[in-house]
Structure formats: C-alpha cells, structure tokens
Amino acid sequence: MSAERIASGDGVVFKDVCKIYPDGTRAVDMLNLDIRRGELVSLIGPSGCGKTTTLKMINRLEEPTSGSIVVGGEDVRSSDAVALRRRIGYVVQEIALFPHLTVAENINVVPALLGWSEAKMRSRADELLEMAGLAPERYRYRLPDQLSGGQKQRIGVLRALAADPQVILMDEPFGALDPISRETLQNELVSLQKNLRKTIVFVTHDMDEAIRISDRIAILRNGRVEQIGTPEEVQTAPKNDFIRNFIGEDRLSQMSPDDPVGVLLEEPWARALPSESAAAVLERMEENDREFIHVVDSKSGVWLGAALLGRVRRAAVAGKGVVESLSRDRKLYLEDAVLRDVAQMLADRDISIPILDADDRLLGVVTSAGLARLAMNRLRGKRPSSAGGEKKEGSR
Template identity: 65%
Template sequence: MTDTTAHDIMIRLDGLSKRYPGQQRDAVASLDLDIRRGEIVVFVGPSGCGKTTTMKMINRIIEPSTGRILLDGEDVTEANPDQLRRRIGYVIQQIGLFPHLTIGENIATVPKLLGWKKDRIAARVDELLTTVGMDPEEYRDRYPKQLSGGQQQRIGVARALGADPEVLLMDEPFGAIDPITRDRLQNELLRLQAEMRKTIVFVTHDIDEAIKLGDRIVILQEGSRIAQYDTPERILTAPANDFVRSFIGRGASLKRLNLTRVADVPLREWPTVDIDTPPEAALEVLRGVPESALLVVDGAGRPVSWLLADDLRAPEGRPLSALGTPIDHTVEPRATLSDVLNELITARHSVSVVLDDTGVARGVIDFDQINETIREMRSVAVGEARAGLAEVGSGAAPQERE
C-alpha cells in the first residue's frame, strides 16, 4: 500500500472482481488499487488482461461481481449508476459523438442532463472548445462528419469534460489515430492536465504511450493481477519481475526518452532574422555565423522559413518573405525527446524549432542535445546500479517503495 492519506486517494478499488456467467475464471480477480487525486494512471498490459473491464467497472458500465469502488471516499458500488456516470467523464477510441447533433450540442450533453441553465451551458461549451484549441465561432455549429478524426477526438475530450468532472476515464482514446495526430493529441492531453489536474485513468496497449502520459503505470497480467504499479522511471529502471521486463521489451534506454520533455532541456540558440530584413543584410548575418541557414521570423517572433546563402543570392528586389523554404518541423515544450527524435530524422538542418503556446520560437533542439541527455541517463543508471549492488553487499534491506 502507499503512504498517502485518505484525502490523497480519489479512486480506491477494494477487492474488485468480475466473473462473467458461464466462465470458470475471473476476468478481474480481487483487484486492490489506490489512484491518487490529480494524477494520470495508465493501465497497460496484454490483450485479455482485464484493463478495459476494470475501467468500465469504475463507472459501472460493467457491474462488479464482488468488491467495492470508492470515489473520493464515498462507496459508490451500490449508487445509482446513471448518477455516478454523470460525475465521471468518459472518452473511448470510437469517440461516439452523436452525428445528428452539432458540436456544441454534443459537448452540452451532460450539462443538459444535470439541468444547467442555457446561458451557463453556452458559456461552458465555448470555454471547452477554446480549451481544446478549437475556435467556438468556427466549430460550435458544425456536425461531427465535418471534422477530421483528430478534431473529433478533441471534441470527445471536451464532451467528457462538459460538467467539469473530477475523474476522467480514457479507453484507448488515440488508438485509431494516425501517429502524427496521436503525438499531438497526447501533448494536448498533457497540456490540459497541467491546467486542470483531473484524476485520469487511461487504458492503452502501448507501453511507450503509457510511459509518456502516466504519472504512474499499472502493468497488468491475466485476470488484472498487478505485475507492477509504479512511476514510469522506476518501471524502466527497476522492473519488478520477468513479466514486466518482457513487456517493456528491448530498448529501455530509448524508452526513457519519453520521460524527458523539451521543457527540461536547455535549448540551443539559432541565428534569426526578422522577415523585413533586407536580403543583403541577412546574407551578412549568415556569413558571420557557423550555421548553414538562418531562421526567419515574423514581427511576433513566429518562425516563417529557413534561408540558405543561395536563397539570398536570388535576383534583387525579392523580399525575405518570397525566399527560402517553409519551416517543416516544430515541437512544443511538452513534447518528449522521443517525439523530437522522430521529427529530427527527416528535419532540415537536423534541428526542430521549439514553439511556446503562442507559436513564438524559443530556440531549437538537435541530435547533440538528445545524445547528451542519453549520456546523462546512462550515467545515472550506472550510479543507481552500483548503489544497488553496494546495498545488497552490505546486507541492507532495499528501501520500501511509495
């Protein structure tokens, strides 16, 4: 058990089990688990381990056979399931937007059921659209079929947050999205969580997604037996058993890149010129720096293009806005170094431009910075391994985990 107080625990599963009629074994067997307030806890494990069944028991879509569910200290095992579900947001892979309702009406579903007044509902809809990065004026009156898959998934999250629930359940929400959009949605979720601090239970089959998103990870074996419940760092550096080691697979060092975010790494400066700079002046700047290109930014500091010397030797009279090549790769501070590594493989000049939330360029990140981070990780891992060996050699008992 953890050393947390009762107030710290938002969800407690106490001896939770599920056995379906006609089956000889439990799908979920006597599961005990505490989920802390304001954390993202990711359930991950092989197919059939019971992770989705466990999630659906939390909001009673599936009724448990035995055991208790406590929500913020309240036993909700026998509560009205419809009332319970209105306290918990739910996001699924298939999204499940109502096709005959507008985006605004979809988001307003639960507030309407709770009897909110129209002006309060309208304000909440616009607030949530803005929160998930979609202009209310542009999207409020559209229908789901008019949105891309990634936009629909954002609306699914907004709808789940409609009544401002303390708990959000997410069942493989990004599993059907293309990899690029999936990375962006993961980063968007982390941005939202930094603002809202919801208690989120997230189900995935992807250990890399679990490492990137989770404050804590539950690795499940068959029957929802917990193989390890720990922080991503500890799971990668101190797997509890052979099952966990096998599930993580090879490349644990690279997986640790999912633990470090761009915001944690000192950014590299890059020679920059304003878009109104005369080409001749820009060429002089380029001649005075070791880099092979200049980064052109607009008046607000947002990146516009890359400029090479050949671009600046173009016929006279052409402004910088008509020269160079568009910016091809940018990353946000919340992106992981694993995200950056994927971007750098195809990026021009082997750098990605780092943007803040307003789109302003704050610097760049490159392979050298990632290599340095990997070297630091290796050094820390070696130190931890030596400390562990020394502890064992001294006969000291290992420290109890949280």
C-alpha cells in the same frame, strides 16, 4: 508531475475486486489499486487482461462480482448508477458523437441532462473549444461529419470534461488515430491536466503513450496489477521478466552509466548479527562456500560492516565475536551511487557492494552477476556468448 499536489484518499480505490462474467470468464481477479485524487494512472497490459472491465466497473457499466470500488470517498454500489455516470467523464476509442447534434450540443450532452441553462452551456462549449485550440466560431455549429478524426476525439475529450467531473475514464481514446494526431492529443492532454488535475484512469496498449502521459503506470496481467510505479520506476526496476518483456528491451536499453543503482539491488545471501560469535558465522560461511557476509543490526537495519572470510577465521580462532572482523570502507549510498561507480568497484574487486540509505541502513547489495545480467538486457539484438562456466562467487 508533482506528487505534492496529489491528495490521497479521495481518488479511485479498488479493494480485492473480482469480476466473473456470466459465462465464467474471470476478467478481473483480486485487483487492488489506489489511484490518488488528481493523478493520471494508465492501465496497460496484454489484450484480455481486464483493462476495459476494470474501467467499466468504476462507473458501473459493469458490476464487480466481489470487492469494493470507492470513488471520491463513496462506494460505487451505494451511488445511483445514472448519477454516478454523470459525474464521471468517459471517453472511448471510437467516439460515438451524436451525428445529428452540433459540436456544441455534443459537448453539452451531460450538462443538458443536468439542466444547465442555454447560456451557461454555450459559454462552457466555447470555453472548452478555446482550450482545445478550436476556434468556437468556426466549430461550434459543425456536425461530426465535418470534423477530422483527431478533431472528433478532441470533442470526445471535451464532452467528458464539460460538466467538470473530478474523475475521467479514458479507454484507448487515441488508439484509432494516426501517430502524429495521437502524439498531438497526448501532448494536449498533458498540458490540460497540468491545470485541471483531474483523476484520470487511462487505458492504453501503447507503452510510449503511457510513459509520456502518466503519473503512474499500472501493468495488468490476468486481471490483477503485476506492477505499478512511475514511468521511471517501471523502466528502471521492472519486477520480473513479464514486465521487462512488456516494457520492451529497446526502452530498457536506454540506460547510461550515470543512472542510479536502484535497479541492481538484490538481497544479500545472508545477514549476520553483531551479537554472533565469529565461530558461528564462520561455520555458516563455510557451509555456504562464501567469502563474505554483511553484519547488520537486527533492530535498526544499520549496516555495521562486511566480514571477510580470512578475518572471520582469525577472530574465530581467537574466540572473538564477528564484530571484531569487520571492514567498513567498501560501500555506496543509494542516493548518489551510479552504475559507473558500481562497475568500477566490481572490476577492482569482485565482491558484492553494500548499498546504504542516508542513515546507514543496508538496502541491499550489488553483485557482478547482477551487473552482468543488466548489461545483457541492455545489449539489444546481441546474443549472449557462452562466456565461461558458472563460477560460484563468494560475493553473493
């Protein structure tokens, strides 16, 4: 989904939010999250990590213990809770449709509270049923008992949309459905959202679902956001082992040699300044047993070149600066480098490769150890063999 159409500032913003239940359970712990207007963000994480609590604080079904939550530019604490709930759609797993109300009446629960006219409610229900592919004349007078599980959930989603709220909260809305109905409703949600551009906070347990429907995925752990990013970002650059395990090795294994190298970026072991003498740099390299150092302008971050041990030694003997020892031919640009390039260069010569942005700034380095770790992660189901002892490479 396109980022340009997403305005920022008036979505849903959590700042340092904590929720401690009366029994002392710390369900949400310094949570920060900035959901932009028109964006669909999934909250995912282990059971008990605080997803539902986070969601319920948005429409004040739960009150935060501290911190602030701003919806559409307004702090929820300064909004009337009942009015707030009417302007925020809410869908839960076991849709509690009113059993004695027809489909149309169920859809119009909030409009009725808002005092819409009969005619307006009727045309709204028909319009929404149409949108969900349910022929109004067949479904508008049915009772919930006369619907399948998938149809009930659809009506639940329509009910949340009825009064045209900007923000919609969904707590595992498709969790109880069979896999086929679930996938159908996910696809329907994606196509609805293309036109509606609601701000949707969607709680799920299911990573496939999150990947399929989200603009961004927030992975929660112990009541805070461990990582947030587009589905692409969290899959290609999981921040740590927790995220990696959570995403699942099988998804991570879907990588090709044509994938970008961003996932492999690491900090170089050190950076040298162009103003340093070769002697000073040589001393550092020898102390750290390194064959290689990157020289970077401290102000601009521009990569000036790599200094190799032999050349630094010669420059030091001649009393020169480290800049006299630079080579600049071995580098890659983030925007066009792919894993295959890295693998070929490292196979050719096992020293780290600097990765630059379009303005020649050093973003990080790629090492053979990093590439090996990545390969290990991708080799699903295969045990790492104890391949040789730890070898200290000069490259890192």
